[in-house]
Amino acid sequence: LEPRCDVLVVGAGLTGLCTAVLLARAGRVPLVLEAKRAGSGTTGHSSAKVSLLQGSMLQRLRRHAGAETVAAYVEANRLGQHWLLGVLDARGVSYERRPAITYAVTAAGARAVATERAASLEAGLEVTPVPADALPFAVENGIALADQAQIDPLAGVEALTRELLDAGGRLVEGVRVNGVSMTAPWTVTTTAGEVIAEHVVLATQVPILDRTLHVARLTANRSYVLAYAADGKAVPTAMALSLDDPARSARTAHGLDGGVLLVGGNGHPVGRGSAAEHVRELDAWARETFEVGAPQWSWSAQDYRLTTQVPSIGPIPGTKGGLLVATGCDKWGMANAAAAGHILTGDITGNPPSFVPALRSGLPGVADVVDSAITIAGIGMSWVGARAALAVGGGRVGGGKVAGGNPQTPAHGKGHVEGGPVHPVGVATVDGKTCRVSAVCPHLGGILAWERRRDVVGLPFARFAIRGRWPSCRGSGDQRPDRPRRLPR
16 A cells, blocks of 8 residues: 555545546545445345435424425435436446335334425425335335436446546555544554554544544344245336334346346344244245245445434544545445535545535534433443343253253354353354354444344444454444555556
8 A cells, every 4th residue: 555645535435436537526535445345335235225215214304304404315315326327328328217106004103204295395395195006915004206216236336436546546455544643643553554644534434443432322133034026017117215113125236137126124223033934925025925936145234323313424523524434325335326426525635515514504403412311321321232142041051952062163154252251252154164253342342142044243333254254333443454456547
């Protein structure tokens, strides 16, 4: 790595890449560092609906922050949507224009749809009633917004990467950022050495630095996506999302062997409940509703919601604009990512978009403070409960049958935490190999638990693969990085 750079962007998901492209177009020379591969996190696992109709988002914003903030949020997302699709058009990347539908099949969901309709109309979105034949099942209530888009997220990542390199920016993969100095000039410690930057953008979905205090205001939620062969099936051509509990979503995509139906939903707080049960319920609903066969693929992803409901995009207080962050998109990161890129670029260049003051005007209220307290209390209880269970449970929690009579070797597909409350160890057997790793999260010291469906151990705030690599974690930790790979210009 070069010892100095203009702007260092941490994370090569959609937010980091959009920000870097816009900075490069503005005459800066951004360096993007990605611990794994570009788009390998939530971006690559997204169902990728580039839509201004976003479930119950606008009514929640309206309730927490007011009409002015809702209008600014819609304006920001409209800008982000237009810009992102413009990049895809310029790069010759295909995508589909589709109506977005928000619907409900329950009375409670129908009331939520009506509230979202009012908030949408107030913010200038031309939503209309859902046509009777838009979905292959009856609904209690529904609204539609025409001319939205569904994309292939990794095709978008590739287009943005080429755009960045052509504009003079740099992207280095396989390099993890482990820390940033407390004062300017910002010395960034990485697995490939130190870099000094004039500005640092944390585009890591959730900030890797505890000094941002986002840990007290963010909740992590995980959802699932199942992919089915769709040819010859009565599947919706729109992008559909329900406001029922549990929520369900559906969109089409192109597979290697024809059309694919992507069914998503069954979201829940990370680390709570059975992932396998959530997937079984979602699969049963998809088979009954669309008469599809067995899923061809399945995956999951998580995103974060702030107690204020408004995404946090901009400088970290006390850093004089040197450290910036973008987080809290709450599963609507496609248009929001490009919007964040415009906002962060404006902050760095001194020319922010006109809607920024209104978007940042909402301060946390009493309800938001209470939500933060509940979040922290829940995390604290999970720590205490896990350590207590190890102390009174004979030094072992979770798992099931053991292999070969050895009490410390789980059977295939099983895992548990053992070793007592002071130095707990996670043990699991997958694909014929038994792994032993520390069961302590490197971020804030929580005790992990085994999650069979995804072959990971997890918490309400972090998840790790069985060999110690993590799909999602707030800290930087001690993960062994992939081999560094610098993409040529």
